[in-house]
Amino acid sequence: MAKEKELENEEIIEEETQKEEEVVDEKAELEGKIKEWEDKYMRLYAEFDNYQKRTLKEKDARYADAVIDTVNLFLEVSDNLDRAVSITVETEEAKKVLEGVELVKKQMSDILTKLDVTPIKAVGEEFDPNVHNAVMHIEDETVTDNTVVEELQKGYIYKNERVVRYSMVKVAN
Numbered sequence: 001m002a003k004e005k006e007l008e009n010e011e012i013i014e015e016e017t018q019k020e021e022e023v024v025d026e027k028a029e030l031e032g033k034i035k036e037w038e039d040k041y042m043r044l045y046a047e048f049d050n051y052q053k054r055t056l057k058e059k060d061a062r063y064a065d066a067v068i069d070t071v072n073l074f075l076e077v078s079d080n081l082d083r084a085v086s087i088t089v090e091t092e093e094a095k096k097v098l099e100g101v102e103l104v105k106k107q108m109s110d111i112l113t114k115l116d117v118t119p120i121k122a123v124g125e126e127f128d129p130n131v132h133n134a135v136m137h138i139e140d141e142t143v144t145d146n147t148v149v150e151e152l153q154k155g156y157i158y159k160n161e162r163v164v165r166y167s168m169v170k171v172a173n
Helices: 002-085 092-114
Strands: 117-119 132-138 147-153 156-158 162-165 167-172
Touching: 002 092, 002 156, 002 162, 092 117, 132 147
Parallel strands: 132 167
Antiparallel strands: 117 156, 147 167, 156 162
16 A cells, blocks of 8 residues: 555656646746747837838938929029029119019029028039039139039029038139
8 A cells, every 4th residue: 555655656746747847848938939029029110110210211302302393493583583683783773672682682582481491502612513513614724623623504402411502613724
């Protein structure tokens, strides 16, 4: 009877040991699955984060393109306002008209500034092919080489990074 009890205890211990091993194996398997899902989650999160950044950049680029395309349509009007303001007038009536044109020119300039479009500096600056378009060259000993001496058409830049229109300039050699 003692042997039977001993055998029974051994069987119970063996069963419990086997159950513990199964639980340990199951726990290890579940931990592996958890790590796998965590890895998938982190990859998906990183992918989504990259997607958000990429779409934001694309949206900004599309907006910039739209601003540049729209501003380009108004630059001829701005050029004509510049020409009108540069005229010298004699009569009082013409002076009043000129004042009105100057106000419209200032309004146009303010709108461009609000859109982050600014004129490109040209006269007196060193020629920069990234923002200037040299259409004439002159020989002038009084000016250093590669200096812009005259601006034939004003250029504009968007947010100091994208050229809306290149400045047409005369450069000294």
